[in-house]
Structures are given as C-alpha cells and as structure tokens.
Amino acid sequence: MRTYLGLMFVGLLLLCAVCSFLSDVFLTWPNFLNILTASATIGLLAIGASFIIGSGGLDLSVGSLMALSSVVAIQFSTHSPFPFLQTLCLCLVVAAVAGGVNGFLIGRKIPAFIATLGMLSLARGLALIFSNGRPVYGLPDSILFLGQGRVIGIPVPVFIFLGIILFCHVLLRHTKFGRYSLMIGDNVNAARNAGIRIQRHLIWLYAFSGMLAAVAGLLFMGRVNAADPNAGMMYELTAITATIIGGTSLSGGKASVIGAVLGALIMSVLQNGLTLVNVPSYYQQVAVGIVLIVAVAFGQWRGGHAATN
Amino acid sequence: MMQLKQSFLGLLSVAFVMSGGIAKADQVDIIALISDTSNPYWKTTEDGLENTAKEMGIKINVYSLQNAADSEGQLNQCEAALLKNPKAIIFSPVDSVNLGSCLRKATEKKIVLVDIDGNIDENRVKEMGSDVAFSVGSNNYEIGKKAAEYLDGQTGKVLIIEGPSSSPNGLFRVQGFQENMGKGLTVIASQPADWDRLKAADITSSVVTKNPDLSIVFAANDTMALGAVEALRALNINSVKVIGIDGTVDAVQSIKEGRLTASVAQLPYLMAKEAIKKTDAFLKDRKALPFRQYVPILTLDQAVFERNDDPLLQYVR
C-alpha cells in the first residue's frame, strides 16, 4: 500500500510536470488553489468511499444525498434566526438519517449495491420535490462564505478539506470505528464472532458516509450559489474512481484516506490541466478512463508481485 | 524508490528547461463556456464559435461540459479560464447563479463578459456584482409567438406540450404561443412532457383519443413534437398539424418527409457567429449595446425548403 501510494504521488507529480510543460498558468499559486478547491467535493466523497469500500460495501447514494441535504437544509432555514447553524445541522442530520437507512438495510442482508441504488433514486427524487425541481437561490452569506470565502488568501473549502482529511485519517487508522470498518470488509464472520456489532456499525458507517456527502453538499452549494436538486449527479462514480485510483481495493479490508485524496487530486489535476491545455471534454473522459485502468492494472500487477514474495 | 525520485526530478528539470522554448496553449483572446455538446444544439454552437473565430483570426478556447447539470464543473472551468486572462469570456451558465463568484472576479480583472443563449437574468447578475456587456440569444417569447403566427387564421382544438416546469425557456415559449394565438383556436390541454419524446407521445395519444377532433399540437421543442408525430402516426391520424421548436436535424428531416408540419428554428450557428462578431466589435470600440441582442429565428416548413431562397437557411443544420 505504502509503495503504491508513493508511486501514485510520483505519478501525480509527473502529471503536473506534463501540464506545466504545456501551460504556463498551470504551475501558479492561484491555479494550485483552484485545483485544491475543485478537488474538495469529490475528495470528501472519495474519503467516504474509501471507508465504505474498505468495509466491503458500496455507497451509490452520496451524490443524491449532497443534493437532498442541501436542498432540505436551505428550504427549512431561510427564516431561521441562526441560518448558518440550522443549515449546517439540518444538512448533516438529513444525510446521516438517509445514510443510516442505507446501513440499516445493508445490515439486514440487502446488498449494498441495491440499497444505495434505491437511495440514489429516492434521495434525488425527494430533492427535486422539496425544491420543485429548481435550484434554490438566496443562500445565507455564511454559507456562501463556506464555498467562496478566503482566509489569509486561501479558499475556505481548502481549509475544510484539509481538516476533514486529517480527521478521517485519524478515524481510519487510530479509532475502533475505522478499524472495525476494515475488519468487516476483510472477514465479516470473524468480526461478528469477535463481538463487533455489525448491524449497528453499518448504520454508523453509512451515516458517516452520508455526513461527508452533506459537507460536500455544503461546499458545493456555497460555491455555485444555489441549493441545486441536480447537484452531485454522477459524483458517486467519480468518487469511487478516485478511491480506486488511490489504491483502495474493491475486495475490502484495505483503505487509505491519503490514497483517496491523491486519487481525487489526480482527477482534479487531469480536469484542470486538460482544460487549460484546451483539450475537448470528450478527450478528458477518455483520459480519466485510461488513468483508472492503468492505475488498477498497475496495482494488480504489484499486488500479484507481493503475493509471490 | 530512491532511483525513481532521482529520475523523476531529472525529468522535471528537463521539462522546466524545455518549457521556456515551447509555444504554450495559454495565449487566447476569447474563452467560451458552453453546455453539454452531446446535445446537437450546443455542438452546433461550438462549431459556430470555433469556425467564426478562425475566419476572423481570433484565438478561442471552447470549454464544454460532459453533463448539462454540472454546475460545479463549469465553475471550475471558469476559474481556470480566469487565469488565462482572455480579453473576453462568452458563457452560457448551467443555472442563473453558479458562475456568480467567477464572473465577479472576471469583472474585477476587466474581462469582457458576454452571455450566450440568453438565459441569464440581467438584474440578478448585477446584484451579484458582475458586469455582463450583453446577451446574445433567441427570444423565447418571440419563438412561441412565431409559432402562433404560423397558425394565423386556423381554427380548432389545440394541445400544448410543455417543457419541464423548471425551464424558463419552455415557459416563455408557451406563454408567447398562448398570448398570440388566433381567436379561432382553443386550448383543450396543456401538459409538461419534460423535453421527453416518449412522454410527449403518451400525452398526445391519450388526448387525441379523448378528443378525436383535435387539430393542432404545439410542442415546446422538437423532441417532444416528434414524439407527438409518432403517436399520431401510430393511431393513423393524418389531419393533426404538429409544430415544434428548434429546427433540429431530425425535425428538418421529418418536415421534408411531410410528417412534422413546421418547426420554429433557433439558429445556434448564427447565434455563435453573432456572439463572436459582437464581442470582437465591442472589444475594439467599447460601444455599449442594448443588453438583449436577439438572433433572428426562422419558421421552417415544407414550403420554405421548396422555395429554398431564405438566406437564413444556410444556418439550418
């Protein structure tokens, strides 16, 4: 894992070198901040996905939960005396409840793919209902600050992103919550027989994934000025792509927050670099696909290599 | 690992040395942000922008989306565009506010902003602190009105197929149609089919079954109009006239085959051409224009194609 991450990092730097070779703008401080800001939403979802995939599961609902939580939160806090707090809490609670439902169902033997696919559709539908299908404008300034504000010249989303990276890294490596998530993905029977309460854990795990989606939703709406029922469409797949590029194996038991972040950065650099170099969006999709397959093939080859040692 | 790092650093330094001498993709006059080019309307717009710029010797980058609802992706593109310091940005926002923060920065950097496709609200943009020079697009109310005028003097029952209730364009088209409809026409149903062909077909079938004397279907875009055409053919009804909007390739084909009666064509290629020309002129003389710059529209039917003399026909793709 560690060598793989090292190589991924080298890959990322290499990608940056190529981009800076083709565009003078690429390797500038403002563009660096652009890339970090742009990677925050997908990055947060990718971190969630690394926990979930590490547990042997899948969460396809995160993109929809971004939309649902932000739409509901804004609709119900417009006339609040504490719009910021209320939006924040509602956002987290809505997504945590929806995620908890995912976890509950998965704990009752409904395949994660199906439970969260259902939630993907359900949450998107609810978001459209609560917003009448239209973006909700007129956000409190404090929410706009989350997406657009700057502190000592650095965009607020970057601070939030970094804070959550640190939090989640510690959560995964240094708390029972993180460890049990991986144990469940590694050998669910062993985890159950060792006394881990699987059903309860899954509820918290998927609620946690939902809450990361809610934070992503907050950043999203702050950035684009609106609580958009169409927010985050297909983000779940991009996040899973980033997580896999970051070295998390789909078979569970292994995950890395840093890897997920590297994966998100690679995606973000690709998008930013290819845009600056004026590569049409069709080719950008091709590039993302190639990077995914190359990264996984490489990991596969390296994995096979390690197993024969 | 060590070796890898060294060879990488070597590569990096080579890249830096070489990058001094190579032509970069950064120098650009205009950057255009448009929607999803898998939609023929935006593909034609992209062609129009690029070809016109080329003819006029203007350097342009066109950034398009992979998903028409990707408001954050477009914001990222806009932020990237700012760093290239173009003279102008031509944009068609995903929704009326998603580019707000970026447009404000563009205004601070004195980059000329031009809206394309006319979806933004002038006042809202001003409120958000950005200065958009003008907006090039079709007048959706006029489009609906044109469709109504096409039916001048006709009588009978009308079915209106609307776009999604969230689309201002769709609403304006229907409004333009209804407010200018001839006295002899009565609307018996007006239902949204969300730009969807199948939904439009279903609505048409059920309405025409209840009202066999239906004489006209007006749909807020061609996709839905073609759905209505199919539904009527399936029921073997030939007496109902169907009018759509957009002048898409499929619609043109259908008109030529005598199935679709007419389509009020928007001319995205012309819109793109006008946008480039007007932006270029504005960059040169800085003469203020009225905010709304409307692009001509053209009603297409079999007769128009037979005469083949309208100069606007060259922009129908």
Place this chain on the structure above:
Amino acid sequence: MLLRIEGLHKHYGGVHALDDVSLSVDTGTVIGLVGDNGAGKSTLMKCVTGAEKPDHGSIVFDGQPIGLTPFDSRQAGIEMIYQDLDLCLRQDVTANIFLGREDLVHLWGMQTPFMNHKAMNESGRALIQTLNADIDVSKEAGSLSGGQRQAVAIARALLHHPKLLVMDEPTAALGVREITKVLNLIRSLKDQGITVILISHRLSDIFEVADRIVMMRHGKIVDDNAVSETSLTKVTQRLMM
C-alpha cells in the same frame, strides 16, 4: 458448574442439526467432544458463543442465562477458536489478536477514542512469546503459515483470561510438533483453572488431555463418560457403530 445446556434444538432448513441436546460442564475440566462430520459439534458450540441462535432451549453460563450474541458471550468470558480460525487476513497480527478488545489511550485517567498501538503491539508480542511462537506481530495475518495462524487465534482467545475456551478442531492442520504444543497449552490452561472444550477427530489427543468424553451423532449426545471409565478402543468402536 460453569455451563449448563438444556433442551437445545437447531434446524438448518430441513437439517435437524441439534436435537434436544443437554450438557453440563464443571469448572476446571477438559471436555473432549467427538463425533462424525456433520454430527452437530460445531453447531452446539456456536450456540454457546452466540455465533448461531438456537431455535429452542436454554444455556446458562456461570449462573447467568447467556445473551444471544458473540459480544455478550465474550463479555461473559467465553472464547472460541473456530474451525476456520476467523482471522482477518489483510490486517496485521496485532489487530487480529486485539479484534473487538482494542486498547485505548488514556490521558490523565480519562479514556480517549484513540487506540493505543504501542501497548497493543507490546502485549501482543509478549502473548505470542508465551505461546512459544515466532511471529512478527506487524505482519499481515495472510502471510503466516497454518501453525502461526493457529497461534494468533489462540492468542486472541487467551487475551482476557477466559473462563471457558472452546477449540474446534485446533490440531486438524498442524504437524506433530505443533500438536504437542497445543496439547501442552491445554494442560497448562487446565492448571490455571480454565475450562476447555476440545472438539477433535484425533482420539489420541483427547485421551491425552481430556477428563471427559462426549460423543455426538445426528444432533444428539449419544455417549458421555469420564476418561477414566472408558478406553480408546471402546470409544473407537462406539464411533464406528
């Protein structure tokens, strides 16, 4: 009396895996549980640890009716080394030993939510050493040999001094030297007053360490004797019947 099982029934679809099983186990004894494949030995023990839920019947452990989950039974002092060892092969040895029993860091007498990796590594290493095994505790469990994996599973079970240890076919995959180790371990556990239930096909092993031999067939207990009152030949004959 440490454990009393009464009238236990368990069905898997049409299979009647446990058919009215009753069994009592005294503190500090070693019980050998024998029987053909499919007799219901594992199922019976899984009901005790909460890994399986019996359809009917009662289990009392240490004077208390037992809860129905592995969490409860471990709390009560029951440990089981399952036939497939239940290791998480992609996690390191320490993580496997401490699974479900992680040490947390304490600061100024207060518990923090953070795991104490250092303490776990140290006591994990010490525990492995007392088992006379030579294992690097930072290695992934998947990279260990069969005997080493067995040692890790034993270490997990012994971590918190259980009252009852169930071992399901612990010697099936081992070589002669390792088998001797396991048998010696059982003896020393008995000396420490720990009750052991040993499921095994190797009657010779059972005769070496057990006080009592319980035989199962088709989900029923068919034979229950003190080792001193029976012999290897008798038991072998009963099994062949």
